[in-house]
Amino acid sequence: MRQRQRRTFARLFGSLVLVAAAGLTSIGTSAAPAAADGPRPLGQIVPVPADVSPGGSPYTIGSATRIRVTPGEPEVQRIGAYLAAVLRPSTGYALPITGATGGDGIRLLLGADDEGLGDEGYRLTSAKGSVTVAANTPAGLFHGVQTLRQLLPANVEKKTKQAGPWKIAGGTITDAPRYAxxxxxxxxxxxxxxxxxxxxxxxxxxxxxxxxxxxxxxxxxxxxxxxxxxxxxxxxxxxxxxxxxxxxxxxxxxxxxxxxxxxxxxxxxxxxxxxxxxxxxxxxxxxxxxxxxxxxxxxxxxxxxxxxxxxxxxxxxxxxxxxxxxxxxxxxxxxxxxxxxxxxxxxxxxxxxxxxxxxxxxxxxxxxxxxxxxxxxxxxxxxxxxxxxxxxxxxxxxxxxxxxxxxxxxxxxxxxxxxxxxxxxxxxxxxxxxxxxxxxxxxxxxxxxxxxxxxxxxxxxxxxxxxxxxxxxxxxxxxxxxxxxxxxxxxxxxASTHDWTAYKARLAQQGPRMSALGITYYRSPLVPWV
Known part of the structure; x- marks a missing residue:
């Protein structure tokens, strides 16, 4: 399955319309940090997603937000609890976990029924009313949650309440790994x-x-x-x-x-x-x-x-x-x-x-x-x-x-x-x-x-x-x-996304996140750190 997954995804994204779809403002050399109260550009994460289609209103995590998980799936419940543990200290929100998948909130849905996502891929869709991560497997959902983390401000990683706002840019990411x-x-x-x-x-x-x-x-x-x-x-x-x-x-x-x-x-x-x-x-x-x-x-x-x-x-x-x-x-x-x-x-x-x-x-x-x-x-x-x-x-x-x-x-x-x-x-x-x-x-x-x-x-x-x-x-x-x-x-x-100039702009955005996580890292002079 893993090798088939790799070949299937290579066909889907081998020609890679990433730059055209996401725009240089998402991943390219002209990528600019988000405004203080605006969301991070949808593709400005590491590793860079395979396909990014920005557009529409962002989703904002607030006091009414719930984490909605596929009912009857203990692993999805655990992933929801993991995400809640990341988000609750910094946002200060209760973020209750519920099996009701419809409605406002962060939705973690198992059963994407998309062969192109394979065993570890996911689709993240963000709009005004909700942000949804869907995948074929729990592993895919977990990887999608890592993307969701990076789309939020770096202070979301801190263990004390931060100011926010907690916005996720509107659009869709469709993503799966090159290698198993x-x-x-x-x-x-x-x-x-x-x-x-x-x-x-x-x-x-x-x-x-x-x-x-x-x-x-x-x-x-x-x-x-x-x-x-x-x-x-x-x-x-x-x-x-x-x-x-x-x-x-x-x-x-x-x-x-x-x-x-x-x-x-x-x-x-x-x-x-x-x-x-x-x-x-x-x-x-x-x-x-x-x-x-x-x-x-x-x-x-x-x-x-x-x-x-x-x-x-x-x-x-x-x-x-x-x-x-x-x-x-x-x-x-x-x-x-x-x-x-x-x-x-x-x-x-x-x-x-x-x-x-x-x-x-x-x-x-x-x-x-x-x-x-x-x-x-x-x-x-x-x-x-x-x-x-x-x-x-x-x-x-x-x-x-x-x-x-x-x-x-x-x-x-x-x-x-x-x-x-x-x-x-x-x-x-x-x-x-x-x-x-x-x-x-x-x-x-x-x-x-x-x-x-x-x-x-x-x-x-x-x-x-x-x-x-x-x-x-x-x-x-x-x-x-x-x-x-x-x-x-x-x-x-x-492979077609690998470009040092574009990468170092995205890597620079990881500096505040690593600091928030308490990671001692090397501030390379080659990277324009934020």
Whole structure:
């Protein structure tokens, strides 16, 4: 369904009459902020909608406004409650939720009966008497609610009563994503981040219609998920982090809390257990996983490529099977990521052997294999998804694998890695892939970045953030925002809308919203911030 959705919507909007329909005042370089008491132009959001038809009177949220939801649909009721929780503190209005869908108010209607909207699209219609979000699925309604939030003044995000008025411009937005996979990764291994910190990041990602959360759960510096059959992985291997801090790990209840919060934001969790390299935390926890039977000390540095599971030992595969079994049983999502990058201490022969045995284990427990793009140097089994993190786009082996049927997630490090420094003055992050300013992270096409890769092979995009130098939520946010919004737009909006000049005008309008949400962001000099 997801691939059919993508092709259907590409036909509907491939020619894109967005600029003609919405006018340059909606999304173009001449976009002007709304008057103090007027609504925000209908298309001036991130990601930019696929089709915008402005016109008619705006809808104004007032004391009589009700949130009207499709009756008998608990998920729609929950989305209505989510929206009410956003709007009530800042507007000061009661905004009762009712199952009576007719009449004045904000209407959330399930059953749009529009194949072009697919699984995640929505239609938002605003007029004097009501604003209606309609979709085929609850996920589509949720994404439509994010658009509705952005059409309101930025102060709507605040937790105390604000002045208003709360107007939504008149017209219709018809919108659906370019790619089914629109992800962000957070590395909780180099530095540990609590459940509350991860949930905060999930909420920030949801505003920009990200639908995949990739959790990097194991590495040399720490093992972050409890495994009952190998308990020392977490209790011993999780007790430190880069720089020697106390580390930490998620109990199964903690992990379930993250899963539940992600699900409430219509976000799928992709857990990653990095193998056969990046495995020092596991090797330190269990001596038998080492070829010499001696456990190395815990590691708190930042070098890579020095560790490897012992491929010839059968205990390695018993360990891998147990970990995958438990993680798969906890995780409702489709994917399980097995790493596979920077395995310099694993011989080519051993790497091939390990991946040949590891991939079927993931399949056995009902998950689709995801791995970093080095998996193509082994033999990807049918269905395996490779995550590209190169910088040149010249990798003939990746192109050959894609031509042979391997699907790709695009995360080029010199475009999508959110931990790269913005410039030479940036104090956080690293620059091994170069400096990545906001324009560079936006100005590329996932379908064409790797030469020779057919567009049909690209499932979507992901923005990873590695935490060697990041230990607080504020630091994560500073490096992620505003580059995350650009990756989100590449993943959601039609390719024909991608224009830096128009985008930076819309991105500038996000500054007050991020401030209202308490997001610590980088004020790039390339963006004309409001």
């Amino acid at each position: 996979y629109r992800g962000a990764m957070i590395d909780v291994s180099r530095h540990f981040f609590t459940v509350a910190q991860v949930e905060r990041y999930i909420d920030q990602l949801a505003l920009y219609k990200i639908n995949e959360l990739h959790l990097h759960l194991s590495d040399d510096q720490g093992w972050r998920i409890a495994i009952d059959s190998w308990p020392r992985l977490a209790t011993y291997g999780g007790q430190t982090q880069v720089g020697g801090g106390k580390g930490g790990f998620y109990t199964k209840a903690d992990y379930q809390a993250i899963l539940d919060h992600a699900a409430s934001r219509y976000m799928e969790v992709v857990p990653e257990i990095d193998t056969p390299g990046h495995s020092n935390a596991a090797l330190a926890s269990y001596a038998e996983l080492n070829c010499n039977g001696v456990a190395p000390p815990l590691y708190t540095g930042t070098h890579v490529g020095f560790s490897s599971l012992c491929v010839p030992k059968e205990v390695t595969y018993a360990f891998f099977d147990d970990v995958v079994r438990e993680v798969a049983a906890m995780t409702p999502g489709r994917y399980l990521h097995i790493g596979g990058d920077e395995a310099q201490s694993t011989s080519k022969e051993d790497y091939d052997t390990f991946m040949t045995r590891a991939q079927p284990v993931v399949h056995k427990y009902g998950k689709t294999v995801m791995a970093w793009h080095q998996i193509v140097d082994a033999t990807p089994i049918p269905g395996t998804v490779a995550q590209y993190w190169g910088t040149t786009g010249d990798e003939a082996n990746v192109a050959a694998a894609a031509q042979a049927g391997t699907k790709l997630i695009m995360s080029p490090a010199n475009r999508a890695y959110l931990d790269m420094k913005y410039d030479a003055k940036t104090t956080l992050g690293t620059n091994w892939a170069g400096y990545v300013e906001v324009d560079k992270s936006y100005s590329w096409d996932p379908d064409t970045f790797v030469k020779g890769v057919p567009a049909r092979a690209v499932l979507g995009v992901e923005a990873p953030i590695w935490s060697e130098t990041l230990s607080t939520s504020a630091q994560i946010e500073y490096m992620a925002f505003p580059r995350l919004q650009g990756i989100a737009e590449l993943g959601w909006s039609p």
